[in-house]
Amino acid sequence: MTFNKCSINGKSYGELFDFSGQRVEITDKTQKVDFTWNHLADPKFVFHDHSLVEVVREGDPVAQAFFRLLALCHTVMPEEKIEGQLYYQAQSPDEGALVTAARNFGFVFRSRTPESIRIMEMGREVTYELLAVLDFNNVRKRMSVIVRSPEGKLTLFCKGADTIIYERLHPACAKLKSTTTNHLNEYAGDGLRTLVLAYKDLDEDFMDDWRRRHHEANISMDGKEERLDELYEEIEKDLMLLGASAVEDKLQDGVPQTIEQLAKADIKIWVLTGDKQETAENIGYSCNMLREEMKDIFVVSANTAEGKTRTVEDEKVNGEYALVINGHSLKAQVVELVKRYKQAVTLAIGDGANDVSMIKAAHIGVGISGQEGMQAVLSSDYSFAQFRYLQRLLLVHGRWSYLRMCKFL
Numbered sequence: 001m002t003f004n005k006c007s008i009n010g011k012s013y014g015e016l017f018d019f020s021g022q023r024v025e026i027t028d029k030t031q032k033v034d035f036t037w038n039h040l041a042d043p044k045f046v047f048h049d050h051s052l053v054e055v056v057r058e059g060d061p062v063a064q065a066f067f068r069l070l071a072l073c074h075t076v077m078p079e080e081k082i083e084g085q086l087y088y089q090a091q092s093p094d095e096g097a098l099v100t101a102a103r104n105f106g107f108v109f110r111s112r113t114p115e116s117i118r119i120m121e122m123g124r125e126v127t128y129e130l131l132a133v134l135d136f137n138n139v140r141k142r143m144s145v146i147v148r149s150p151e152g153k154l155t156l157f158c159k160g161a162d163t164i165i166y167e168r169l170h171p172a173c174a175k176l177k178s179t180t181t182n183h184l185n186e187y188a189g190d191g192l193r194t195l196v197l198a199y200k201d202l203d204e205d206f207m208d209d210w211r212r213r214h215h216e217a218n219i220s221m222d223g224k225e226e227r228l229d230e231l232y233e234e235i236e237k238d239l240m241l242l243g244a245s246a247v248e249d250k251l252q253d254g255v256p257q258t259i260e261q262l263a264k265a266d267i268k269i270w271v272l273t274g275d276k277q278e279t280a281e282n283i284g285y286s287c288n289m290l291r292e293e294m295k296d297i298f299v300v301s302a303n304t305a306e307g308k309t310r311t312v313e314d315e316k317v318n319g320e321y322a323l324v325i326n327g328h329s330l331k332a333q334v335v336e337l338v339k340r341y342k343q344a345v346t347l348a349i350g351d352g353a354n355d356v357s358m359i360k361a362a363h364i365g366v367g368i369s370g371q372e373g374m375q376a377v378l379s380s381d382y383s384f385a386q387f388r389y390l391q392r393l394l395l396v397h398g399r400w401s402y403l404r405m406c407k408f409l
Helices: 050-057 062-073 093-104 160-167 171-189 204-217 223-235 255-264 277-286 334-342 351-359 389-408
Strands: 001-008 011-013 077-082 085-089 105-112 116-121 122-136 140-149 155-158 191-203 240-248 296-300 321-325 347-350 364-368 382-384
Touching: 001 050, 001 062, 001 093, 001 171, 011 050, 011 093, 011 389, 062 093, 062 105, 062 155, 062 191, 062 240, 077 105, 077 347, 085 093, 085 105, 093 105, 093 240, 105 122, 122 204, 140 389, 160 171, 160 191, 160 389, 171 191, 171 277, 191 277, 204 223, 240 347, 255 389, 277 321, 334 351, 347 351, 351 364, 382 389
Parallel strands: 296 321, 347 364, 364 382
Antiparallel strands: 001 011, 001 240, 077 085, 105 116, 116 122, 122 140, 140 155, 155 191, 191 240
16 A cells, blocks of 8 residues: 555645646656655655645644654554664554655654654654553544643544544534545545544643543443443544545455456355445446446435435346445445345455454455455455455365265265
Protein backbone atom coordinates (compact mmCIF):
# COMPACT_ATOMS: atom_id res chain seq x y z
CA MET A 1 0.00 0.00 0.00
CA THR A 2 1.12 3.56 -0.72
CA PHE A 3 0.12 6.97 0.62
CA ASN A 4 -1.47 8.53 -2.45
CA LYS A 5 -3.49 11.64 -1.58
CA CYS A 6 -4.77 13.62 1.38
CA SER A 7 -7.14 16.44 2.29
CA ILE A 8 -5.89 18.90 4.93
CA ASN A 9 -7.98 21.80 6.19
CA GLY A 10 -10.18 21.74 3.07
CA LYS A 11 -7.37 21.53 0.50
CA SER A 12 -6.62 18.37 -1.48
CA TYR A 13 -3.03 17.27 -2.11
CA GLY A 14 -1.56 14.55 -4.30
CA GLU A 15 -2.69 15.58 -7.77
CA LEU A 16 -0.84 17.75 -10.30
CA PHE A 17 -2.36 20.51 -12.43
CA ASP A 18 -0.99 22.56 -15.33
CA PHE A 19 -1.18 26.34 -15.68
CA SER A 20 -4.70 26.12 -17.16
CA GLY A 21 -5.98 24.14 -14.17
CA GLN A 22 -6.20 20.83 -16.03
CA ARG A 23 -5.21 17.67 -14.20
CA VAL A 24 -1.85 16.24 -15.27
CA GLU A 25 -1.45 12.47 -15.45
CA ILE A 26 1.28 11.16 -13.13
CA THR A 27 3.69 8.73 -14.83
CA ASP A 28 7.09 7.21 -14.04
CA LYS A 29 8.70 10.24 -15.69
CA THR A 30 6.85 12.76 -13.50
CA GLN A 31 9.20 14.69 -11.19
CA LYS A 32 9.14 13.32 -7.65
CA VAL A 33 9.28 15.29 -4.43
CA ASP A 34 12.84 15.66 -3.12
CA PHE A 35 13.02 14.50 0.51
CA THR A 36 16.81 14.86 0.90
CA TRP A 37 16.23 17.67 3.45
CA ASN A 38 14.98 14.94 5.80
CA HIS A 39 17.84 12.52 6.58
CA LEU A 40 15.36 10.07 8.18
CA ALA A 41 13.07 9.89 5.13
CA ASP A 42 12.27 6.52 3.57
CA PRO A 43 14.07 6.44 0.18
CA LYS A 44 11.36 4.18 -1.25
CA PHE A 45 8.55 6.66 -0.55
CA VAL A 46 7.25 8.42 -3.67
CA PHE A 47 5.09 11.56 -3.79
CA HIS A 48 4.65 14.07 -6.61
CA ASP A 49 2.80 17.07 -5.17
CA HIS A 50 5.50 19.54 -4.08
CA SER A 51 2.98 21.95 -2.56
CA LEU A 52 2.34 19.67 0.44
CA VAL A 53 6.02 19.62 1.43
CA GLU A 54 6.14 23.42 1.13
CA VAL A 55 3.09 23.84 3.38
CA VAL A 56 4.53 21.54 6.05
CA ARG A 57 8.01 23.12 5.97
CA GLU A 58 6.53 26.62 6.15
CA GLY A 59 5.06 25.65 9.51
CA ASP A 60 1.34 25.46 8.72
CA PRO A 61 -0.15 24.37 12.08
CA VAL A 62 -2.98 22.25 10.62
CA ALA A 63 -0.71 20.41 8.16
CA GLN A 64 1.79 19.72 10.93
CA ALA A 65 -0.99 18.53 13.28
CA PHE A 66 -2.17 16.20 10.47
CA PHE A 67 1.19 14.43 10.23
CA ARG A 68 1.75 14.60 13.98
CA LEU A 69 -1.47 12.58 14.37
CA LEU A 70 -0.22 10.00 11.85
CA ALA A 71 3.06 9.72 13.76
CA LEU A 72 1.34 9.22 17.13
CA CYS A 73 -1.98 7.41 16.52
CA HIS A 74 -1.05 3.85 15.55
CA THR A 75 0.19 0.50 16.86
CA VAL A 76 3.34 0.31 14.70
CA MET A 77 6.58 -1.01 16.23
CA PRO A 78 9.86 0.51 14.98
CA GLU A 79 13.14 -1.28 14.42
CA GLU A 80 16.39 0.68 14.09
CA LYS A 81 19.40 -1.66 13.88
CA ILE A 82 21.56 1.07 12.34
CA GLU A 83 21.22 4.74 13.30
CA GLY A 84 18.87 6.45 10.87
CA GLN A 85 17.68 3.24 9.14
CA LEU A 86 14.15 2.71 10.39
CA TYR A 87 11.94 -0.30 9.69
CA TYR A 88 8.30 -0.32 10.74
CA GLN A 89 6.43 -3.46 11.80
CA ALA A 90 2.72 -2.75 11.30
CA GLN A 91 -0.38 -4.84 12.00
CA SER A 92 -1.85 -3.66 8.69
CA PRO A 93 -0.10 -2.35 5.57
CA ASP A 94 -2.26 0.79 5.39
CA GLU A 95 -1.18 1.78 8.91
CA GLY A 96 2.44 1.27 7.90
CA ALA A 97 1.90 3.44 4.81
CA LEU A 98 0.46 6.31 6.89
CA VAL A 99 3.32 6.25 9.44
CA THR A 100 5.84 6.16 6.58
CA ALA A 101 4.15 9.18 4.99
CA ALA A 102 4.41 11.11 8.27
CA ARG A 103 8.07 10.08 8.45
CA ASN A 104 8.87 11.56 5.05
CA PHE A 105 7.03 14.81 5.71
CA GLY A 106 9.12 15.48 8.80
CA PHE A 107 7.26 13.72 11.63
CA VAL A 108 9.34 10.59 12.22
CA PHE A 109 8.16 7.94 14.66
CA ARG A 110 11.33 6.70 16.42
CA SER A 111 10.38 4.57 19.44
CA ARG A 112 7.67 3.77 21.96
CA THR A 113 7.27 2.43 25.48
CA PRO A 114 4.03 1.63 27.34
CA GLU A 115 4.14 5.18 28.76
CA SER A 116 5.63 7.30 25.96
CA ILE A 117 6.08 7.86 22.23
CA ARG A 118 9.23 9.49 20.84
CA ILE A 119 9.10 11.24 17.48
CA MET A 120 11.20 13.72 15.50
CA GLU A 121 9.21 16.82 14.53
CA MET A 122 10.94 18.70 11.69
CA GLY A 123 14.35 17.72 13.06
CA ARG A 124 13.48 18.30 16.74
CA GLU A 125 13.13 15.32 19.09
CA VAL A 126 9.90 15.34 21.09
CA THR A 127 8.69 12.77 23.61
CA TYR A 128 4.96 12.55 24.30
CA GLU A 129 3.55 10.95 27.43
CA LEU A 130 1.09 8.25 26.36
CA LEU A 131 -1.91 8.39 28.70
CA ALA A 132 -4.36 6.05 26.95
CA VAL A 133 -4.86 4.03 23.78
CA LEU A 134 -8.46 3.59 22.62
CA ASP A 135 -8.10 0.53 20.42
CA PHE A 136 -9.54 -0.01 16.95
CA ASN A 137 -12.03 -2.82 16.40
CA ASN A 138 -14.63 -3.74 13.79
CA VAL A 139 -17.44 -2.16 15.80
CA ARG A 140 -15.71 1.10 16.75
CA LYS A 141 -14.05 1.53 13.33
CA ARG A 142 -11.71 4.11 14.81
CA MET A 143 -8.61 4.39 16.97
CA SER A 144 -7.57 7.14 19.39
CA VAL A 145 -4.59 8.00 21.53
CA ILE A 146 -4.42 10.53 24.36
CA VAL A 147 -1.02 12.17 24.83
CA ARG A 148 0.58 14.93 26.86
CA SER A 149 3.14 17.12 25.09
CA PRO A 150 6.37 18.30 26.80
CA GLU A 151 4.59 21.65 27.33
CA GLY A 152 1.85 19.86 29.28
CA LYS A 153 -0.87 20.13 26.61
CA LEU A 154 -3.37 17.24 26.60
CA THR A 155 -4.66 16.10 23.20
CA LEU A 156 -6.78 13.25 21.89
CA PHE A 157 -5.89 12.20 18.34
CA CYS A 158 -8.42 10.06 16.47
CA LYS A 159 -8.55 8.42 13.05
CA GLY A 160 -11.25 6.20 11.56
CA ALA A 161 -14.03 5.67 9.04
CA ASP A 162 -15.66 8.86 7.79
CA THR A 163 -19.19 7.93 8.88
CA ILE A 164 -17.99 7.18 12.41
CA ILE A 165 -15.81 10.29 12.84
CA TYR A 166 -18.42 12.61 11.31
CA GLU A 167 -20.94 11.64 13.98
CA ARG A 168 -18.51 12.88 16.64
CA LEU A 169 -17.38 16.18 15.14
CA HIS A 170 -17.94 19.58 16.76
CA PRO A 171 -20.68 21.63 15.01
CA ALA A 172 -18.06 24.25 14.12
CA CYS A 173 -16.59 21.79 11.58
CA ALA A 174 -19.71 21.75 9.34
CA LYS A 175 -18.18 23.73 6.44
CA LEU A 176 -14.86 21.87 6.52
CA LYS A 177 -16.74 18.57 6.77
CA SER A 178 -18.62 19.35 3.53
CA THR A 179 -15.40 20.15 1.64
CA THR A 180 -13.61 17.09 3.03
CA THR A 181 -16.56 14.87 2.05
CA ASN A 182 -16.22 16.02 -1.57
CA HIS A 183 -12.54 15.08 -1.50
CA LEU A 184 -13.35 11.70 0.09
CA ASN A 185 -15.84 10.93 -2.67
CA GLU A 186 -13.19 11.74 -5.28
CA TYR A 187 -10.65 9.47 -3.56
CA ALA A 188 -13.18 6.65 -3.20
CA GLY A 189 -14.05 7.00 -6.89
CA ASP A 190 -10.37 6.40 -7.66
CA GLY A 191 -10.47 3.18 -5.61
CA LEU A 192 -8.45 4.56 -2.67
CA ARG A 193 -8.95 3.53 0.97
CA THR A 194 -9.76 6.55 3.10
CA LEU A 195 -9.56 7.55 6.77
CA VAL A 196 -10.71 10.74 8.48
CA LEU A 197 -8.42 12.43 11.04
CA ALA A 198 -9.55 14.58 13.97
CA TYR A 199 -8.34 15.82 17.35
CA LYS A 200 -9.58 17.29 20.62
CA ASP A 201 -7.84 19.37 23.28
CA LEU A 202 -8.59 18.07 26.78
CA ASP A 203 -8.92 19.69 30.19
CA GLU A 204 -6.59 18.47 32.95
CA ASP A 205 -9.34 18.08 35.57
CA PHE A 206 -11.63 16.19 33.20
CA MET A 207 -8.74 13.94 32.16
CA ASP A 208 -7.84 13.08 35.75
CA ASP A 209 -11.44 12.02 36.45
CA TRP A 210 -11.69 10.10 33.14
CA ARG A 211 -8.43 8.23 33.75
CA ARG A 212 -9.61 7.20 37.22
CA ARG A 213 -12.85 5.79 35.79
CA HIS A 214 -10.93 4.21 32.90
CA HIS A 215 -8.64 2.40 35.37
CA GLU A 216 -11.65 1.17 37.38
CA ALA A 217 -13.28 -0.15 34.19
CA ASN A 218 -10.06 -1.90 33.13
CA ILE A 219 -9.76 -3.85 36.38
CA SER A 220 -13.47 -4.62 36.74
CA MET A 221 -14.59 -8.24 36.46
CA ASP A 222 -18.14 -7.58 35.23
CA GLY A 223 -19.17 -5.59 32.18
CA LYS A 224 -15.64 -4.47 31.38
CA GLU A 225 -16.18 -4.04 27.63
CA GLU A 226 -19.46 -2.16 28.07
CA ARG A 227 -17.93 0.23 30.64
CA LEU A 228 -14.93 0.91 28.40
CA ASP A 229 -17.18 1.57 25.41
CA GLU A 230 -19.15 4.12 27.43
CA LEU A 231 -15.94 5.89 28.46
CA TYR A 232 -14.67 5.92 24.88
CA GLU A 233 -17.95 7.39 23.66
CA GLU A 234 -17.79 10.05 26.36
CA ILE A 235 -14.36 11.36 25.42
CA GLU A 236 -14.51 10.84 21.63
CA LYS A 237 -16.99 13.63 20.91
CA ASP A 238 -16.83 17.28 19.82
CA LEU A 239 -13.74 16.44 17.76
CA MET A 240 -12.10 19.02 15.50
CA LEU A 241 -11.60 17.86 11.91
CA LEU A 242 -8.09 17.92 10.44
CA GLY A 243 -8.64 16.17 7.12
CA ALA A 244 -8.50 12.78 5.44
CA SER A 245 -5.91 10.37 4.07
CA ALA A 246 -6.14 8.19 0.96
CA VAL A 247 -4.06 5.03 0.49
CA GLU A 248 -3.81 2.97 -2.68
CA ASP A 249 -4.39 -0.76 -2.22
CA LYS A 250 -3.37 -2.65 -5.34
CA LEU A 251 -4.92 -6.00 -6.25
CA GLN A 252 -2.69 -9.07 -6.33
CA ASP A 253 -1.79 -10.49 -9.73
CA GLY A 254 -4.42 -12.72 -11.28
CA VAL A 255 -7.40 -11.66 -9.16
CA PRO A 256 -9.71 -10.59 -12.06
CA GLN A 257 -8.84 -13.68 -14.09
CA THR A 258 -9.45 -16.01 -11.11
CA ILE A 259 -12.86 -14.48 -10.37
CA GLU A 260 -13.77 -14.77 -14.05
CA GLN A 261 -12.89 -18.49 -14.13
CA LEU A 262 -14.79 -19.22 -10.90
CA ALA A 263 -17.84 -17.42 -12.28
CA LYS A 264 -17.66 -19.60 -15.41
CA ALA A 265 -17.84 -22.63 -13.09
CA ASP A 266 -21.19 -21.22 -11.87
CA ILE A 267 -19.81 -20.39 -8.43
CA LYS A 268 -21.75 -17.51 -6.86
CA ILE A 269 -19.41 -14.80 -5.58
CA TRP A 270 -19.96 -12.06 -2.98
CA VAL A 271 -17.32 -9.41 -2.29
CA LEU A 272 -17.48 -8.10 1.30
CA THR A 273 -15.44 -4.97 2.05
CA GLY A 274 -15.38 -2.36 4.76
CA ASP A 275 -14.53 0.43 2.34
CA LYS A 276 -16.78 3.29 1.22
CA GLN A 277 -19.48 2.42 -1.31
CA GLU A 278 -17.69 4.29 -4.12
CA THR A 279 -14.46 2.43 -3.33
CA ALA A 280 -16.31 -0.88 -3.23
CA GLU A 281 -17.81 -0.25 -6.67
CA ASN A 282 -14.39 0.69 -8.05
CA ILE A 283 -12.91 -2.52 -6.61
CA GLY A 284 -15.83 -4.42 -8.17
CA TYR A 285 -14.90 -3.12 -11.61
CA SER A 286 -11.16 -3.74 -11.13
CA CYS A 287 -11.72 -7.41 -10.21
CA ASN A 288 -14.32 -8.06 -12.96
CA MET A 289 -17.26 -8.45 -10.58
CA LEU A 290 -18.87 -5.39 -12.13
CA ARG A 291 -18.60 -4.84 -15.86
CA GLU A 292 -19.47 -1.98 -18.19
CA GLU A 293 -21.71 -4.22 -20.30
CA MET A 294 -24.05 -4.86 -17.37
CA LYS A 295 -27.49 -3.34 -17.97
CA ASP A 296 -27.88 -1.89 -14.49
CA ILE A 297 -26.38 -1.87 -10.99
CA PHE A 298 -28.91 -1.78 -8.16
CA VAL A 299 -27.79 -0.11 -4.92
CA VAL A 300 -29.55 -0.88 -1.63
CA SER A 301 -28.67 1.90 0.77
CA ALA A 302 -30.42 2.52 4.09
CA ASN A 303 -29.79 3.12 7.78
CA THR A 304 -32.89 1.37 9.15
CA ALA A 305 -34.57 -1.98 8.72
CA GLU A 306 -37.68 -0.26 7.29
CA GLY A 307 -35.64 1.68 4.76
CA LYS A 308 -33.90 -1.38 3.35
CA THR A 309 -37.06 -3.44 2.85
CA ARG A 310 -37.71 -3.61 -0.87
CA THR A 311 -39.74 -6.03 -2.95
CA VAL A 312 -38.16 -7.40 -6.10
CA GLU A 313 -40.60 -9.06 -8.49
CA ASP A 314 -39.66 -12.54 -9.69
CA GLU A 315 -39.58 -12.08 -13.43
CA LYS A 316 -37.44 -13.06 -16.38
CA VAL A 317 -34.72 -10.58 -17.28
CA ASN A 318 -32.45 -10.17 -20.25
CA GLY A 319 -28.79 -9.30 -19.73
CA GLU A 320 -26.67 -9.07 -16.60
CA TYR A 321 -27.33 -7.02 -13.47
CA ALA A 322 -25.44 -6.36 -10.25
CA LEU A 323 -26.48 -5.63 -6.67
CA VAL A 324 -24.53 -3.39 -4.26
CA ILE A 325 -25.58 -3.34 -0.59
CA ASN A 326 -24.00 -0.81 1.74
CA GLY A 327 -22.83 -1.65 5.26
CA HIS A 328 -25.79 -0.01 6.98
CA SER A 329 -28.12 -2.44 5.20
CA LEU A 330 -26.20 -5.56 6.22
CA LYS A 331 -27.78 -6.45 9.56
CA ALA A 332 -26.68 -10.11 9.58
CA GLN A 333 -23.62 -12.03 8.50
CA VAL A 334 -23.82 -12.64 4.77
CA VAL A 335 -22.22 -16.07 5.08
CA GLU A 336 -24.74 -17.20 7.70
CA LEU A 337 -27.53 -15.78 5.56
CA VAL A 338 -26.53 -17.82 2.52
CA LYS A 339 -26.01 -20.98 4.59
CA ARG A 340 -29.40 -20.68 6.25
CA TYR A 341 -31.62 -19.79 3.29
CA LYS A 342 -29.85 -21.28 0.27
CA GLN A 343 -28.60 -24.51 1.88
CA ALA A 344 -25.44 -23.97 -0.16
CA VAL A 345 -21.85 -24.95 0.57
CA THR A 346 -19.98 -21.72 1.36
CA LEU A 347 -16.31 -20.77 1.14
CA ALA A 348 -14.90 -17.57 2.66
CA ILE A 349 -11.47 -16.21 1.81
CA GLY A 350 -9.70 -13.29 3.46
CA ASP A 351 -6.33 -11.97 4.60
CA GLY A 352 -6.98 -9.82 7.68
CA ALA A 353 -8.12 -10.02 11.28
CA ASN A 354 -11.47 -8.49 10.29
CA ASP A 355 -12.09 -11.53 8.04
CA VAL A 356 -11.75 -14.10 10.83
CA SER A 357 -15.45 -14.26 11.76
CA MET A 358 -16.41 -14.68 8.11
CA ILE A 359 -13.82 -17.43 7.61
CA LYS A 360 -15.05 -19.32 10.70
CA ALA A 361 -18.70 -19.02 9.66
CA ALA A 362 -18.21 -20.62 6.22
CA HIS A 363 -18.10 -24.37 5.57
CA ILE A 364 -14.60 -23.90 4.12
CA GLY A 365 -12.30 -21.15 5.34
CA VAL A 366 -9.29 -19.97 3.34
CA GLY A 367 -6.67 -17.56 4.70
CA ILE A 368 -4.20 -15.59 2.62
CA SER A 369 -0.84 -15.07 4.30
CA GLY A 370 0.64 -11.67 3.59
CA GLN A 371 1.01 -8.12 4.84
CA GLU A 372 -2.23 -8.18 6.85
CA GLY A 373 -0.79 -10.62 9.40
CA MET A 374 -1.51 -14.25 10.26
CA GLN A 375 -4.87 -14.06 12.06
CA ALA A 376 -6.83 -15.14 8.99
CA VAL A 377 -4.43 -18.02 8.28
CA LEU A 378 -4.63 -19.33 11.85
CA SER A 379 -8.44 -19.41 11.67
CA SER A 380 -8.68 -21.12 8.27
CA ASP A 381 -8.88 -24.66 6.90
CA TYR A 382 -6.54 -23.91 3.99
CA SER A 383 -3.99 -21.15 3.47
CA PHE A 384 -1.82 -19.86 0.66
CA ALA A 385 -0.01 -16.67 -0.34
CA GLN A 386 -1.92 -15.57 -3.46
CA PHE A 387 -5.64 -15.24 -4.20
CA ARG A 388 -5.14 -16.76 -7.65
CA TYR A 389 -4.26 -20.12 -6.07
CA LEU A 390 -7.95 -20.41 -5.13
CA GLN A 391 -8.70 -21.40 -8.74
CA ARG A 392 -6.45 -24.46 -8.52
CA LEU A 393 -7.70 -25.33 -5.02
CA LEU A 394 -11.32 -25.46 -6.19
CA LEU A 395 -11.20 -26.50 -9.83
CA VAL A 396 -8.31 -29.00 -9.66
CA HIS A 397 -7.89 -30.32 -6.12
CA GLY A 398 -11.58 -29.83 -5.39
CA ARG A 399 -12.56 -31.95 -8.37
CA TRP A 400 -10.04 -34.66 -7.51
CA SER A 401 -11.34 -34.78 -3.94
CA TYR A 402 -14.92 -35.00 -5.23
CA LEU A 403 -14.04 -37.93 -7.53
CA ARG A 404 -12.21 -39.75 -4.72
CA MET A 405 -15.18 -39.36 -2.40
CA CYS A 406 -17.54 -40.67 -5.09
CA LYS A 407 -15.40 -43.80 -5.62
CA PHE A 408 -15.10 -44.34 -1.88
CA LEU A 409 -18.86 -44.14 -1.33
